[in-house]
Amino acid sequence: GFTYATLVGGLCNQRRSMEGRKLLDEMCEIGLLPNYVTYTTLIDGFVKEGDVEHAFELRDEMVKRGIQPNVLTYNILVRGVCRMGKMDKARELLNEMVLASCKPDVVTYNTIIEGHIQAKNIDSAYELIEEMRKRNISPNMVTYSVIINGLCRNGDLQRASSVLEEMITFGLKPNAVIYTTLITGNLREGKVDEACELFKSLTEKGITPDVICYNTLITGLCKAGNMKEARSYLFEMISRRLPPNDFTYGAFIHAHSKAGQMLDADQYFKEMLDRGLMPNEIIYTTLIDGHCKSGNTAEAFSVFHSMLGKGVLPDLKTYSVLIHGLSKAGKMQEAMSVFSELQGKGLIPDVFCYSALIFGFSKLGDIEKAAQLHKEMNSKGVDPNIFTYNALIDGLCKSGDIEKAKDLFGDVSKKGLVPN
């Protein structure tokens, strides 16, 4: 049983839950009854892949075999329904746990609280905190971080700070996660100085910033164009034996790329390699985007090919960036060939890809092709958005077809979109 649970866990970690499921069936066939850990591990695998249906199926199956789900099993299912925004279902599960005398714990509550917060329902989150207190379950560090994050995302830094105070009066010492959340909140509101001050105050509070905390601040500084200070924090983290990672370098590469400073971006890319890091698809996509934006599609392709050579798989965004770059440069044949390449790899083009192509064709006055792609996306169930319409309308206007442009303009509000 032990070994099987480990094997199943391994498959789940690689997002291969279906294979884990088959393994479990094979176990049963040779007369080995999977234990509750094996089941729970697999249920978690399905939930992580967003396949809540299979997760519940497995739960029913384990119950049929006389194996009782425990708190972890339930918590995982609760997470699954929360992710889908089914908060009423989460409540049902919570009630079911109480009835099954499988007492909800702090993780159960934290999970549901986060669900409500993601649904922008802070009040429900607070009610749950009351409820957990009544059940003698104390909010812990995670509970507070979830609440503070919710408030920060709402732009309510004031309340976030008072919750911070509150947790301190309850005897909880905020950790690096809590402060990183607050730093991110300040940065989102453009309060870079405040974010820096918070960061600097950590040492006197006896908190050691970790890699994520440094990354957060560095990203904020880079986005604010303060590359010098960002770099000094990069040195600081290295000297503290905190290894910079893709996130860290991504911040620098992104900022330089956006500013059209591709030599600097490349420099950071090389620095990553020197440190033994293997840049992921995000880093490559950032570089490709940068080269495209400086009008150098040849270099963009060369980066694209080097990522392929290193075995890094381009994702939809990588392709979309390339397509956009080529479209902008009027290289529609190449753009279309990248477009078919991505489909050949089993990727499904999204509204970004289509809009980029439509933009390109419209710009060249090829409204036929633009209209054709518009039709195609509709038939494939990809909803055009305001950017798609802008490109289409722009093309029609340029070619003098004002009537059709007006018609499309009318469609925009019919679709509930707002012209910008």
Add this chain to the structure above:
RNA sequence: AAUCAGCAGGACAUUAGG
């Protein structure tokens, strides 16, 4: 051996100050 929190990438204007 299994569950909860914090960090990075893609779109609209280009002769010109959107």
